[in-house]
Amino acid sequence: MEAAKNNNNERTSNGSIHGPTNPMVTPLLNDLYQFTMAYAYWKANKHQERAVFDLYFRKNPFGGEYTVFSGLEECIRFIANFKLSEDEIDFVRQSLSPSCEDAFFDYLRGLDCSDVEVYAIPEGTVVFPKIPLLRVEGPVAAVQLLETPFVNLINFASLVSTNAARHRKVAGKSKTLLEFGLRRAQGPDGGISASKYCYIGGFDATSNVAAGKLFGIPLRGTHSHAFVSSYMSLDEITDRSLRRKDGSSTCEDFVSLVQTWLSKIQLLNGVFGETNQSELAAFISYAFAFPDNFLALVDTYDVMRSGIPNFCAVALALGDLGYKAGGIRLDSGDLAYLSCQARKFFCSIEKEFGVPGFGKLIITASNDLNEETLDALNKQGHEVDAFGIGTYLVTCYAQAALGVVFKLVDINNQPRIKLSEDVSKVSIPCKKRSYRLYGKEGYPLVDIMTGEDEPPPKVGERILCRHPFQESKRAYVVPQRVEELLRCYWPGNLDKKLEPLPPLKEIRERCINQLEQMRPDHMRKLNPTPYKVSVSAKLYEFIHFLWLNEAPVGELQ
């Protein structure tokens, strides 16, 4: 027991829990009824009864057939730090009835999660409805106080990492995906959480500086339309000199160099008429600031008549001084058409002026992108290398919530079931184990739940997998590989080996690998095949025995 205690302490003190603690996540981040129930349990002297709760969701989001599980590390950090301050206890006292006994608040004062056990599927795993993501065991009052924070921490995390994975799926592996959602996110932490969990789901970088600092996520960003329109004319550029990259000399009039290039380009382009001079001034000014990574937003005035020629003139001038420009961003209009036109233009410059690599300048597109617009762009054909995605990604606009629930499945070694007229809402009782069974081709075939004490499925041995509620749906499976899904992340009083909490990059890699491992028909956008989730024959019998026992017998009147 001491060893386990030490284990817990290690998790809280020696940094084996990575990353910062969200200061908002305290035991008061809770529904009031968790405290009223805690009091009622305590008053009935029932608070120490050992309960088992399953945390799971009922339906995959976004019309898909898979979900990426995220948020675990924050739950474990929460449990490691679970302790009510005097101030918080006072507030709970004010919020409950004045008749509540003082001794309850002494109990709250001493409450921690050292006798709670948490078993979970590793973060970043592809998961499915009904299979417990977490199994939490411990004194019923303590475990109920974990419900709201755990569900809150997992719901949005899993939803947004799934959304990110779906965007990655449609964009394809070769594209760079940038999360640009902070401004439209649901509050400051909605933005920070989105940045973190989009990274897990397969995004490459974020614009969110706070998330970059907190989690080490790569950052990206250039300039906005306001920067462009803050310039009026080239006269605003007072210092026109720029040093060559190798430091060997200085170009005294970089502006003239740009203008010379612009004339050549105009001839090539065959379009006469001036480009927007305030835009040109802004680009030159931005190039002075970032000569080594010149990226420009080219749609403030007119992409093909102004933004692209202006950008190319600056990029070519930078090239003369040994710098290599980065590329452009398109933020409006027909992104497919404009990206192809821009690419064609870059290639013609590469060819005409003999500038190697100019044709491969990076084209980034943004502007209300989502799964559907990415899909449409793919079908139309485009030349975009990187997508900046905001609103639809971070707010999970297509479906703004996941229905994660936390259900009592056993108390005092008595299995409990929650009935409902809606079968999909009936809970699966008992303290359970779950396994993922893999087939010959290496794909996961089915997840199966069994009672805690049943022997595990064995490689090469036939096992009957039953739909938990539909009698006729069942299949024999001979697994080629068996993976137990729940692992111990918080041992309570047990002297158990703890599963490590990996750094964010590893979670992201796990997620990407997991997604690649899935059979493609489960992952497709249109009419995906549901992945099978089952129970053992024994558990099936028991569920239905309990169901009949608990359900009232109707009367036809």
Added chain:
Amino acid sequence: MEAAKNNNNERTSNGSIHGPTNPMVTPLLNDLYQFTMAYAYWKANKHQERAVFDLYFRKNPFGGEYTVFSGLEECIRFIANFKLSEDEIDFVRQSLSPSCEDAFFDYLRGLDCSDVEVYAIPEGTVVFPKIPLLRVEGPVAAVQLLETPFVNLINFASLVSTNAARHRKVAGKSKTLLEFGLRRAQGPDGGISASKYCYIGGFDATSNVAAGKLFGIPLRGTHSHAFVSSYMSLDEITDRSLRRKDGSSTCEDFVSLVQTWLSKIQLLNGVFGETNQSELAAFISYAFAFPDNFLALVDTYDVMRSGIPNFCAVALALGDLGYKAGGIRLDSGDLAYLSCQARKFFCSIEKEFGVPGFGKLIITASNDLNEETLDALNKQGHEVDAFGIGTYLVTCYAQAALGVVFKLVDINNQPRIKLSEDVSKVSIPCKKRSYRLYGKEGYPLVDIMTGEDEPPPKVGERILCRHPFQESKRAYVVPQRVEELLRCYWPGNLDKKLEPLPPLKEIRERCINQLEQMRPDHMRKLNPTPYKVSVSAKLYEFIHFLWLNEAPVGELQ
């Protein structure tokens, strides 16, 4: 100037900014490009140029014609505390190019918002598209660093308070509205923000204890299904005694008293067969904990056959001892039907057993409620007194984001316009004032923007209000009352009277009053009439002059 500085300091130190600071809201809660632009402005020695930005949205959410403006106080608190720490400056340095000059980071080190001015519409005001919610003036680099945090803080706040107001509108004034969304919210702060801004929008209470503590919002909560199913039988109740409310004596066997009442009720009910005994045990246990405010969730097994009779038996037994029960919560099934049945049952008990007030017990309903289900319940007829609303409310499921933008409208006293092929995206240039003009019946008639230096509209004097972009849409108005919308919340270097930041309750009252003041046809759910937003004749002319000036002339090819 000193006086103004003091004003700022007062705002930061003497508590005139109410409530706590969100620790996530630091200057790094920003898009990287705000820092790259700051560097580029600085490098071009343009960073101190005086710029004016408007913060506004383009379209009302949820298919409606109004929006509740929220989030202002958090913006003012952000600006009051705006200061980069050494640690943050180091991180910005790492995130920008290594070629960035050191002196820039000295500039960041000294940067605060003492020379920024913020004019805003008071929080809790009903607002409309295109009208600036905030006008922010100051050195261009500093103001750009406010864009992302301001937009983040206002977007979700305004969206969710509007959503709450819409729910209130359909529920009606007499109902109690409870926000129960923490578990499904977009992260911890998504939940806390939702609780705060739903309260502003007209909700009465929240289940979120953290929000209760932070903002003084009333808290509500009873127990969950897990509490009910954690009980197996009446044998679990060991101490069966309950003291009378007046303390005069003790009922030694409260359980028997309940059982006696249950038998009487069963006879009245005409339904034979036992109610669920584990549910009864849970209710009795909960009553022991909260005899003075007994509220029970009655749908764990069967509402009419078990939950209601069990609840009534406990409530009647409590009544014998001088306690008054609170009511029930329904969390599944046909809420209209069940609430009517429950009410009928309560009334028959009041009549049959002569228990005054029993028929008026509070019926609370929850379970995936939203505007549509509330509307449907109203049409069907119901007996619900209080609604607990979660997912759809707090995640703004029907529309998960508002499109607040922040646009440059003037720099160095030069008006700027942002063009777009989509007219709705063209910005309205110039440093402006805005007014709300009221008609004879006291309703707001139209909002009008004018240039900064134009004389304000006068009561009783005819003024031409023009649609900003459609030439033919214009109307003369003779206002009976004129209200200037923008007020000074942060004075910069000016010695201006500061608008107070009212406490949350006042903001909520303002919001409720504002909503009641609107003409009903703007507020209705189906096909509401758009509220008119206009510009003065002079501003109209100027917008179109600038537009023609900036827009490229097309070539038909």
